[in-house]
């Protein structure tokens with residue numbers, strides 16, 4: 169306990185670092201051998217630190233589009249040349265990356281330095297990037313020489329029969345920087361995430377930690393270590409199964425309620441992972457106006473699609489629904505309110 173109230177090493181509490189090294193070997197067995205890990209105060213902080221180290225103003229950077237609002241904010245802060253990579257129900261589309269990079273090559277433009285991707289349970293779309301696409305994208309990263317920043321906060325929060333594999337697990341070259349988060353499987357308030365990357369990059373992250381927060385909270389790290397130490401790998405696995413089954417129930421109750429109240433009014437695909445349903449409005453309504461002027465005054469808070477867009481378009485027609493912890497009654501009430509408002513707006517068109 170004494171250690172939890174003291175300063176500690178910037179890379180992280182060593183017993184936790186060792187645990188996480190073992191953990192990454194077990195789940196990803198990275199083919200590139202010279203990698204290491206650093207504990208950061210949340211994967212969002214890790215993402216910002218990586219961009220801060222790697223991206224200079226004006227550098228071209230590819231970002232999954234739409235993207236998590238925290239990703240957009242961090243990328244924005246670097247003032248890069250932003251290149252959005254569209255996605256469908258199977259995640260980002262490799263052909264788009266190829267098309268964009270080869271056009272830039274032909275036009276003698278700088279090639280993108282990095283691809284920022286949220287592959288499993290993408291926030292906001294709920295898509296899971298298929299393994300075939302991951303392999304294609306890794307080959308493209310080799311062809312056009314870009315880094316892959318794998319922001320995988322929902323790695324374990326999926327509803328598939330098998331654990332999808334990671335970019336880290338196919339990284340032969342040392343071009344993947346992976347972000348893990350404890351927020352979605354243990355506690356978001358602990359503020360703990362882990363960067364896994366080639367040693368050279370981890371060394372620079374350690375300097376960045378020294379110069380900013382010194383290190384992630386000692387108390388949180390020790391709590392996390394004790395928990396992981398207490399669990400056998402079977403116990404960890406059954407904890408993950410419980411997390412998955414909880415969020416699958418939450419997803420199913422949200423989809424049931426959408427079927428009941430929103431059929432014909434919006435389009436969606438059933439999320440394969442994560443905590444969100446991304447819906448497209450069939451009316452011409454602007455989703456920001458809908459949220460601000462009609463949903464919030466009726467006690468329903470939903471995030472408008474423009475929050476996940478780098479350029480915040482004026483006429484956005486998407487909403488992100490979140491099913492993480494609302495009760496069945498709350499979800500059903502919210503979907504009923506949304507359905508009623510959308511039905512009225514069709515009547516008024």
Ligand SMILES: Cc1ncc(COP(=O)(O)O)c(C=O)c1O
Nearest residue numbers: 210211212236291321349351361
């Ligand atoms: C895609 C994605 N990355 C990162 C984060 C932030 O995770 P952390 O709590 O570890 O900073 C979130 C949180 O919602 C997220 O959705």
